[in-house]
Amino acid sequence: MSVTALHRRYKVSTDAIYRHQRAHLPPQLRAKLLAGPDTAIDIDRLKETESQSLLANLIALRHRLFASMDVAEEAGDSSMAARVAGQIHKNLELTGRLLGDLATGTTITNVTVLPQYVHLRVELVRALAPFPEARQAVAAVLHTVEHDAAETMVRQPFAVPA
Structure with missing residues (x-):
């Protein structure tokens, strides 16, 4: 510790700390302190x-x-x-x-909030453009799944869906 830090912590004058250092620290300890930390550390x-x-x-x-x-x-x-x-x-x-990860059971990730899911959803609906009935049916299913996921997150943010 620096002399200033010791002064602040223990409310002792810096002169007294220096006097203590000269009078009570053996030369071996002083040399070790000056040399710095041991580098042979595991x-x-x-x-x-x-x-x-x-x-x-x-x-x-x-x-x-x-x-x-x-x-x-x-x-x-x-x-x-x-x-x-x-x-x-x-x-x-x-x-x-x-x-680290403390989860002891299954970790559930809500994929509906992932950018990859959003991209997949857009491309799927776009691919179904030539088939309006199929496009509408798939969009309805996706909407229902996303709505249910959002409701579950609001009601039970840490619950594992059944």
Whole structure:
């Protein structure tokens, strides 16, 4: 840590920090600090331990955030509750990214919102132009399927359709 950071954190004068450094740091430790970090580090091992530490800290922080949410709700402070809810959301999002995909069942993707589906739909209806009755029947089916998918997303955004 820099002397300035130590000064701010512990409210100790920079002179006192320098005096402590001269009087109490052995030469070997001073040399190691000046040389910088050890470059013979097992990166994979470091990533694993840091990920575990990050996850543990995210969980601990989330517990504190939920406690803050309780306090905000008990006090009737909707502004504070909204800010805390935003931080909880960020915490959960980061935890999810750290852990990767947490889905344990089937993942359903609503293809009706994909650009490829829209392109396929346009081309299919266009190809049926010479056959007006078939075109109208296919367009009606597509409309029904898209409407049902939209209704399902509105009613149950995370539900798996039957």
